[in-house]
Amino acid sequence: MSPDNVLDFLSFINESKTENTKILVLTGNIQGSKTSDSFLVECKKRGIKCYIVDVNDVVLEKVYNGHVVKTGKEKILIDPASTVIVPRRGVLENSFTKQILLTLEQARYFTVNSLESMEACENKFTTSRILEDNGLPVPKSALVPNEESLDKALKEVGGKFPIVMKLLSGTQGIGVSIVDSYASLKSVYQTIRKLDPSNEILVQEKINSNFDLRIQVIIKKFNPLKEEKDNAIILGSMKRSAVKKDFRTNYSLGGSVKKYNISKELSDIAIKAATAVGCHWCGVDIMIDSVTKKPYILEVNSSPGTEGISKAIGKPIVDDVIDYIVDKNNWAQSKMEIGYLETITIPKIGEVIAKFDTGNGAKSCTIHADEIIEKNGRVYWKIGNKKFSHKVVGHSEAEIGKEKNRRPMIETDIVFDGVRIPNVLVSPDDRTAKSTPFLVNRAFMKKLGLTVNPDKAFVVSKNPGSDYSVGRAKGNPYAGISFED
Secondary structure, X not given: OOHHHHHHHHHHHHHHOOOOOEEEEEEOOOOOOHHHHHXXXXXXXXXXXXXXXXXXXXXXXXXXXXXXEEEOOEEEEEOOOOEEEEEOHHHHOOHHHHHHHHHHXXXXXXXXXXXXXXXXXXXXXXXXXXXXXXXXXXXXXXXXXXXXXXXXXXXXXXXXXXXXXXXXXXXXXXXXXEEOOHHHHHHHHHHHXXXXXXXXXXEXXXXXXXXXXXXXXXXXXXXXXXOOOOOEEEEEEEEEEOOOOOOOOOHHHOOOEEEOOOOHHHHHHHHXXXXXXXXXXXXXXXXXXXXXXXXXXXXXXXXXXXXXXXXXXXXXXXXXXXXXXXXXXXXXXXXXXXXXXXXXXXXXXXXXXXXXXXXXXXOOEEEEOOEEEEEOOEEEEEEOOEEEEEEOOEEEXXXXXXEEEEEEEEEEEEEEOOEEEEXXXXXXXXXXXXXXXXXXXXXXXXXXXXXXXXXXXXXXXXXXXXXXXXXHHOOOOOOOEEXXX
């Protein structure tokens, strides 16, 4: 080890022993970032070490219990026990920048927010689907993969003009257009494609309003198996009025802002939206229809600006964010690791081996059923000698090859790792040819904060049947079920 490396190593050990929190802000915009400047100003007042680094110019070097962050001529010593990572939108710029954040997450640094949550917010269609799946109000929206899909997309959002056309990925109102006729629909689409053929485009029903609300939220922890009290904080809310001679309300484009006292309904919607996408700190944009007075979530911003809302509420909002960050009781650990096979308990059925399939994007989980009859809004189904009748709460379409299998969805409680999860969406289906009687979807895993190890089985639960094996289970629909009496 060279003398310089020895000094770095000794310095790191000394720094890692301190209780002082360090904040590392990863950004793609070192110059001119008002939010980054606010972090520096507020941290300096408190004597907190805060580093703003260009994520495009970062090299991570693993050292004892942590990392050296090399950027330009600067070397910053960090470790998971003392350092919080605050990623801004620049981390989504390319594969390299994403990998920097992912490496830090895997090394168990507390990151505000995770790469997964930021990517979910970056794609407006993904955000909309996540919110909709969680029962939250969103405008009707549709993807437009090509010009031939315009008619289908228009129909999906209601078939009436005006509608909104926007880039799937965008910020500060850039790439958002109001389309008021079919001729405009085609011309705007063609113009966007001409400028950049790689642009992905979304159309959305237009909500009647000349203002929207930005509500900034903090969710302390995501641990659905152990519900936390006072887990959510509303940092502030503001009303953003449309820019003069424009329809957009973004403060960065010149829109006016002022403080807005939100109702409990709006507060609950914002908190549920932040929780659904998995953001610790975010801005939730809500528009209230001027006719129906119904609120709609427009988007969730995982890298919210602070200048406009600080002006509106009359104090630097970053101050409250730092309060949250420096309290180590709020630091969240990595997701719970489970095996690709685990045992769940379904009341009135018993212990059931379930496959946790990260590739299963269906709306519901699936359970084996010997018989399924859907009639008058209910589904009557049978497994073994147990018969059930449930209200149909919707339908899930599973793609099997080129065909779509439409299945009724019911709600049932599931017990996993000793905790009862209520009202899980499940579809009865014939799984005789499958290796497990129960298939878990991604929504369930996301809700519980789980990560699947594809090389292990029964990490947090026991195998209820010692004679069970994946190979022998196919053809036996009850393999992996321990029926209760």
